[in-house]
Amino acid sequence: MHTLAQLRSGELAGIKRLDLSCGLEEFPEEIFSLADSLEVLNLSGNALRQLPDDLHRLRHLRVLFCSNNRLRELPAGLGQCQQLSMIGFKSNRLQRVPGEALPPQLRWLILTDNELEELPSELGQRPLLQKLMLAGNRLRSLPASLSQCHRLELIRIAENRLSELPQWLLNLPALAWLAYAGNPLETEADASALAATAHIPWAQLQLQQRLGEGASGVIHQALWQPPSAPAREVAVKLYKGPMTSDGSPLHEMNACLSAGSHAQLISVLGRIVDHPQQQAGLVMGLIDRSYRNLADLPSLDSCSRDVYQPDTRFTAEVALNIARGIASAAAHLHQQGITHGDLYGHNTLYNDQGDCLLGDFGAASFHTRAETLETCALQRIEVRAFGILLGELLARIDSGLSATRREVWEELQRQCCQPQVLARPGFNQILAALHQA
Template sequence: MNVSIPTLEQFREESRAGRLAGRVRLQLPCNLTDFPAEIFSLADSLEILDLSGNALSRLPDRLPELRKLKILFCSDNHFTELPRVLGQCKNLSMIGFRNNRITHIAPEALPPLLRWLILTGNQLSALPSELGHRPYLQKLMVAGNRLQALPQELSLCKNLELLRIAANRFDVLPEVLFKLPRLSWLSYSGNPFCSHNEQTALADTPVKQIPWSSLSLQQKLGEGASGVIYQAVWQSVTPIPVAVKLFKGELTSDGLPISEMAACMRAGIHPNLIKVLGKIGDHPEGVNGLVMSLVDASYRNLAGPPSFASCTRDVYDDDLRLSFSEMLSIVSGIAGVAQQVHANGIMHGDLYAHNILLGQNGDALLGDFGAACFKPTAAAHSHALEKIEVRAFGYLLEELLERYEGEATAGATFATLTHLTALRDACLHIDPTQRPVFTEVVARIRTA
């Protein structure tokens, strides 16, 4: 159970009374300027410590006494470097220091079991080459910094699957990306080398301008890192129920909302995409927004996002089972939309089940373009990036095959499942050059 304690005085009282004994998780948004020594009373149990939203600038040398600590969050504090003491925490695997003032990472600050590192929204101009010597690293999130290059040693991170380098200062796409055999989810929007494509998409994509005055907002449908979605009525020729997404304009872990908006418009119309009806150009506060088709309330997310334990893999409901026709419908629909998105020069960047809405009979809609990127015009880079995303599709196909419910003995069904299993293996090939592109994926599904 997570314990969030809003004041330091209350925390100390709880600690003195022994009511925190044995706690595994602790959250202290208490305007802290110093690390409370009472936390060390949990040395034998504490695994997850969240000190985000305080005014901390250092951590104590005693931190390794928290010998079971696996996850540490210190986002929205005042750190100017990643604390070196972290490297002495032998079980620490997940570190989050988002939105600090970090300019430097010393090699000794990287713990040996590092698996997930979040440094979004800092002031880093370089990453240490020692990252390449952290073999368990799966997830690296450094959007919104000042990076111009990635260390070549990063190619040694054979388990790195998710990388966020959006909104930095890269003049060229780093070649080291194509040496990462398991890289599956990548975002790099908002860098100088791709900003022209994003601006062109915003300016030239033929999307209808919808006056703000013609929209009547109703209830909120959802909120993510990049914006808020409302149900609304569009007073066109006749009143039309729609969804309106108003972008926040702030940096997210995946990138910049303006990049997401550009990608949504350029993606085009497809049966497995939520249709963009127009963009809002005259919001009274200058907020960017899109008007989209309203998705039927019966649609649900195919899965939940990754957990701390799963790191890069989605979490499905235990009781989710798919019929053969449902599974095949999802697979063919998402492969088809991925093919179109890439043909239009876009990489989705977050091809996950948790970004897929599932309706009746396997009808599927791919959403959330928050990590989407515009691909360079060079054919070699374009194909190499596509094969990174093909690996993400391979993971999705693997997960759906695991949830197929039915006998695989009937001739046609057995042959198709065998065909899809072979396609899964091809998409997940450890050598990126040996993976198919989406045109081939779609063709193989059609002939299954």
């Protein structure tokens, strides 16, 4: 994190990224002294109510983060920033997005946790739009012009006031990751599954080292001492506040509990009760240390695509095991009336043999189990996410894959990613093809 003193002294001349979080109430004019170099500007965690109209003077600006401030309107001046492609205004007080505030190169827009009731039709006139984060607003509809955004791959509309999913949304050719939980349109979780979940008192748990942290919560290793039974090592996930970029953590918990048991899902042992701060949480099986993340989160440059370590390579058999495992988990979830919404390499854990687990239900949503056109479309949207993952695995196979088998894999990958949503195979068909492979 940088300081105002550094900025004003000239110490930061020539930098490409500036991070300032120091209670700012006004935009520091000294930032314009970095116009020849600045590409990423992070002003999150301040008390800003407005930005200057001439922000386009930062002519190289590509990324602007301004989350956790006090703006009520997306600044119109952003639309004149010719290189600006990523905008993040999470957790402000936004009530209006002027069409002129959307820059021509817009690729990634984050407006999570605001007070928006509508969006401008100009949003659909940004052909590069790839990632759209709108969870936690008051939207009752989406602009129909978004049907023109043929590159849109990820959209988060959880925790709004939508009564239906528009048909054009379900037909978007590139859409792969969709989260819509917490809207009136969503089917409720299975109450019987939730009621049958064991309650584990907080007093029976002893937290140990922290294992990881995501958008929705923190995971600790813990010791669970049930009454009249031996103590056992478990994992405890304690959920954070009311809203993440994907939606409500409580919806994530309901999806985890409703998913049921499957070999490629992390087992849920029970939900925590009697936490002293009434914090929601789950007790889960402890994952063997041999498992690791398949990929890293998307970067600012990759946008909606995972980042793999340069040395990540697989044999054909390991890659096939991973593909089969994830397809099997997704098929199981769809049978339970759940779409995962975030089927990605970074949410996949695997070991050297290709045994794998699909985690992180933060973007999960419920749908009817009846075979309607909408249900089929929702499931086939997720098939495209699997097709992308399959392509990433295929690109990293270094041995054991003959030319004939590669052609079979590549054809399956093409079928999963084809632009006609309903023409994609379902996961049962995918599993059959993978077993033949």
